[in-house]
Amino acid sequence: MDIFDKIKKNRGPLGQHAGFSHGYFTFPKLEGEISNKMKFRGKEMLVWSINNYLGLANHPEVRKVDKEAAEEYGLSLPMGARMMSGNTNMHEKLEAELSAFTQKEDTILLNYGYQGIASAIDALVDRNDVVVYDSESHACIIDGVRMHQGKRFVFPHNDIEKLDLQLERASKLTSQTGGGILVITEGVFGMAGDQGKLREIVSLKNKYDFRLLVDDAHGVGTIGPNGVGTGEEQNVQDEIDVYFGTFAKAFASIGGFISANENVVEFLRYNMRSQIFAKSLPMSIVVGNLKRLELFRNDPFHRENLWKIANALQSGLREKGFDLGVTNSPVTPVFMSGGMFEACNLIVDLRENYEIFTSMVVYPVVPKGVIMLRLIPTAAHTLEDVNYTIEVFEKVQQKLKANEYDKEKIVFA
Numbered sequence: 285m286d287i288f289d290k291i292k293k294n295r296g297p298l299g300q301h302a303g304f305s306h307g308y309f310t311f312p313k314l315e316g317e318i319s320n321k322m323k324f325r326g327k328e329m330l331v332w333s334i335n336n337y338l339g340l341a342n343h344p345e346v347r348k349v350d351k352e353a354a355e356e357y358g359l360s361l362p363m364g365a366r367m368m369s370g371n372t373n374m375h376e377k378l379e380a381e382l383s384a385f386t387q388k389e390d391t392i393l394l395n396y397g398y399q400g401i402a403s404a405i406d407a408l409v410d411r412n413d414v415v416v417y418d419s420e421s422h423a424c425i426i427d428g429v430r431m432h433q434g435k436r437f438v439f440p441h442n443d444i445e446k447l448d449l450q451l452e453r454a455s456k457l458t459s460q461t462g463g464g465i466l467v468i469t470e471g472v473f474g475m476a477g478d479q480g481k482l483r484e485i486v487s488l489k490n491k492y493d494f495r496l497l498v499d500d501a502h503g504v505g506t507i508g509p510n511g512v513g514t515g516e517e518q519n520v521q522d523e524i525d526v527y528f529g530t531f532a533k534a535f536a537s538i539g540g541f542i543s544a545n546e547n548v549v550e551f552l553r554y555n556m557r558s559q560i561f562a563k564s565l566p567m568s569i570v571v572g573n574l575k576r577l578e579l580f581r582n583d584p585f586h587r588e589n590l591w592k593i594a595n596a597l598q599s600g601l602r603e604k605g606f607d608l609g610v611t612n613s614p615v616t617p618v619f620m621s622g623g624m625f626e627a628c629n630l631i632v633d634l635r636e637n638y639e640i641f642t643s644m645v646v647y648p649v650v651p652k653g654v655i656m657l658r659l660i661p662t663a664a665h666t667l668e669d670v671n672y673t674i675e676v677f678e679k680v681q682q683k684l685k686a687n688e689y690d691k692e693k694i695v696f697a
């Protein structure tokens with residue numbers, strides 16, 4: 285079998301739909317300045333599908349610093365991986381500022397969050413250790429777990445009783461192997477928007493010996509009294525042993541970081557293959573990230589605005605009877621019933637007739653017959669945007685219930 289023939293026949297779970305989805309449902313092009321409104325296929329749309337939570341992507345001070353840093357340093361500097369030739373004072377300054385922000389002893393920057401977290405899992409555990417992880421973990425955690433050579437036990441999403449059972453199993457095993465246990469979960473689950481039950485997980489430390497890694501990609505900057513994230517919100521930041529954040533969401537930039545105690549960060553610095561053997565973050569990105577961190581540490585305004593919009597959107601939709609599942613973060617899933625083509629036609633209607641751009645999630649991410657529209661409120665939205673969206677959602681929900689969306693093919697009016 286020629287592998288190229290094989291992939292011609294089997295395009296993969298997402299790729300199989302590329303024929304009709306490419307450019308519209310998948311790989312759409314949003315153009316213009318990043319804001320509440322952007323252009324899609326030449327038309328201005330109200331956009332609810334970008335993780336610019338704090339509205340910093342187009343903040344004038346951020347844009348100014350990004351421009352000046354690019355002018356001063358270019359995009360090439362530093363050349364090489366941190367360990368060989370890519371270290372700078374600015375990288376270390378950002379790490380120190382992030383440690384102060386996350387209330388941890390030390391921080392390591394990651395050139396991409398995804399590779400960083402997968403690589404951190406790979407570095408932290410060996411064949412004698414056991415990884416225990418939430419079933420709805422992000423793909424980067426799953427990839428990290430896939431590299432693990434020892435046992436891995438999964439627990440159903442946020443099910444603490446089942447986690448307890450898995451920890452009991454893991455403890456028995458590690459008492460034989462002499463290894464340790466790493467529990468992995470998320471601060472905010474990016475699809476359904478519910479927070480990981482960090483407080484309950486941490487309380488299991490009284491019963492079992494384990495270390496806790498939390499992926500707080502959606503929580504950092506958005507949640508907690510000072511925006512420190514889900515650990516701060518649930519008052520357990522000290523008990524998170526390995527704290528991961530990304531620059532790709534609230535920071536509106538790229539890259540990520542891990543904060544932990546000095547011992548752990550020093551170990552990761554010399555053992556994370558994705559960082560030792562890959563180029564470090566460009567200087568202009570590091571300088572831009574310093575500015576973003578300064579803005580949201582010193583000015584709660586951005587976070588307050590985000591929550592004003594998120595609360596108005598969620599309470600408004602709930603008042604109208606929409607099912608938002610179990611979210612307790614800004615991530616706003618709206619659940620409806622229907623098949624894949626109905627979902628596609630509803631999205632076409634939203635975009636073509638109401639100028640609303642949002643993402644949809646269908647089977648296999650959600651069960652068959654469920655349509656999930658996923659809205660990401662940001663500080664760049666207005667209450668007018670919220671009210672308009674709720675009105676339109678009522679209309680499209682009615683059309684869906686009245687079987688007005690074709691169930692077998694996509695219809696562009």
Ligand SMILES: Cc1ncc(COP(=O)(O)O)c(C=O)c1O
Nearest residue numbers: 396397398422474501530532540
């Ligand atoms: C929960 C979670 N973890 C990690 C990542 C990866 O982060 P990055 O975009 O910085 O690679 C994402 C991004 O979508 C995410 O949602």
